[in-house]
Every structure is written in structure tokens, then in C-alpha cells.
Amino acid sequence: MLRNEKILMVDDEEGILNLLEIILKKERFHDIYSCTTGEEVLNLLSQHTFDVILLDIMLPDTHGFDLCHKIRSITNSPIIFISSCSSDFDKLTGLGIGGDDYITKPFNPLEVVARIHSLLRRQNLTRAMLRENHEPSKEYRYGNLALKPAEARLVVDERVIECTAKELELLQFFFKNPNRLYTATQIYQLVWGEEPNYGEEKTVTMHISKIRKKLESKPKSPEIIINIKGIGYKFVPPKER
Structure with missing residues (x-):
């Protein structure tokens, strides 16, 4: 059965976008969007709501942290940073400005999928708890x-x-x-x-x-x-x- 969650991938490396899309489709995600610039991201967010956003930090037209601030003014959708910036300072900064998770490059694509599943599972558990507690x-x-x-x-x-x-x-x-x-x-x-x-x-x-x-x-x-x-x-x- 196909999953109905909508995922946005943001990275300036087409190879990474293609690899992630292949893996996500194998996991039955089908509503997948990809962007290579911050401008494209903001245009898409004015038209769609996403369940998870995968966000690179080094983009050609903006820094991912600056883009995260702008995204957070539009939506509370979970953000997973995926970046070659691997210092503790970068990780803590990313989480501090509104990121929900942080993965460093090079990465195992299956780890990305596992983190996405974890985020979605927590969201579903929260909704279920609200229903169960009436x-x-x-x-x-x-x-x-x-x-x-x-x-x-x-x-x-x-x-x-x-x-x-x-x-x-x-x-x-x-x-x-x-x-x-x-x-x-x-x-x-x-x-x-x-x-x-x-x-x-x-x-x-x-x-x-x-x-x-x-x-x-x-x-x-x-x-x-x-x-x-x-x-x-x-x-x-x-x-x-």
C-alpha cells in the first residue's frame, strides 16, 4: 500500500536527490518533491503542506539555516537537516533554530528512511494519544x-x-x-x-x-x-x- 505522506527534499546535488527518491519509493512513499534552491522551496511551500522536509545546509542561493528560519515562519513541518557540516556546533545550531533531526554526509540512505519513519511514527502516536484520551x-x-x-x-x-x-x-x-x-x-x-x-x-x-x-x-x-x-x-x- 502506498503511503500518503508528502515529502520535500532540498539539496543541490542531483545524485543525492535521485538516490533518496529511489529509496523512498521502495518504502512506498510516492508523493515526493525535490528542490535545489531556497527560492524553489519557498515557492513550493506557498502551494503545498509537507509531512517531512529534508534540508541541505549548503545551497547555491542561500544558507540552509537562513532558509530554515523562513520555513518556520510558514510551517511547523518536521525538518531533518542533511549536511556535510558535521561539527557539534553545526548540529546544535540546526536543532536550535527549528530542526527536528540532523544527519551528516556521507550518510546511509536507509538511516534517512529510518529517521523519517521515526518522525512520522511520533506524530501518529501523538494524534493517537489525543484520540484515546478523548x-x-x-x-x-x-x-x-x-x-x-x-x-x-x-x-x-x-x-x-x-x-x-x-x-x-x-x-x-x-x-x-x-x-x-x-x-x-x-x-x-x-x-x-x-x-x-x-x-x-x-x-x-x-x-x-x-x-x-x-x-x-x-x-x-x-x-x-x-x-x-x-x-x-x-x-x-x-x-x-
Whole structure:
């Protein structure tokens, strides 16, 4: 059976695009689009909604990180960076500006497919949890904060704050579990839905840093998502501080 998810691939190397398309079609994905420039990406996003975006960093007309910022102003579709930039700084930057995953070149095409399946599986699990809990309109309110998962909306001081899909998942996890302490590994397991590889706890740290900037009046001195040094993180609702 063909899969109905729509995938956008962005890379200036035609050989990589062709290879990924072949592999994805073998996995029964058929609604596949490809672009080689940032301009093409923005034109496509004005016409289509994608379930996953594969994004290279070094493009002929723009930098992938700059393009990611523009994409995030249009859609919360999951973004997987695929790049030859392999330093920890590049990876953390990519995740910090709105990426959901990061794969370095050269890569195994089957790993890309596995990461896509993982992202889609997490999305489906989130939707299933909402249905099972009969809470499609469930809202979380704490003081000046409101989270509306079904609408993908975070409201702070009555202002709607833009968030990526992964940030919303992480926020929902914290809002559902106030005043409970979790290690970075536990958060990765429960939110990302898989066992972290070496160093992937940094992904949790980076995402928490991003959402602190959206929740906290003083992100460098957090009072809402606090860190217990050497142990983990805890969400302290504003009305309970």
C-alpha cells in the first residue's frame, strides 16, 4: 500500500536527490518533491503542506539555516537537516533554530528512511494519544501560560508564540507533568520516542534553551523550566512558584 505522506527534499546535488527518491519509493512513499534552491522551496511551500522536509545546509542561493528560519515562519513541518557540516556546533545550531533531526554526509540512505519513519511514527502516536484520551481540545493553563496542543498554539501573556513541532511536543510533555524531575535521557526517551545515542542529550538541552526563551522573562535565570544541576529538568508552573 502506498503511503500518503508528502515529502520535500532540498539539496543541490542531483545524485543525492535521485538516490533518496529511489529509496523512498521502495518504502512506498510516492508523493515526493525535490528542490535545489531556497527560492524553489519557498515557492513550493506557498502551494503545498509537507509531512517531512529534508534540508541541505549548503545551497547555491542561500544558507540552509537562513532558509530554515523562513520555513518556520510558514510551517511547523518536521525538518531533518542533511549536511556535510558535521561539527557539534553545526548540529546544535540546526536543532536550535527549528530542526527536528540532523544527519551528516556521507550518510546511509536507509538511516534517512529510518529517521523519517521515526518522525512520522511520533506524530501518529501523538494524534493517537489525543484520540484515546478523548481530549482533542485539551488545554493546559498555568498563570500567564496556555498550551493548546490540538491547535499547535502556545500563548504567553495573551500573545501567540510560534513554536516548532518538536518544541510543542516538549512543551506538552512538561505541561502534562508539572513539578516532576526528569533526566535529559528520560526526556529524550519519552519525547523523542527512542533511546538516545551518545551525546544526543545535548538535543534536549538545546530544545529546552529555545522554549525557555519563549516562556521565561529572564531565560538565563529560568524560573519555569529549571535545571537541578547534575540531575535533570523540572517544569514549575508560574502560579506555583
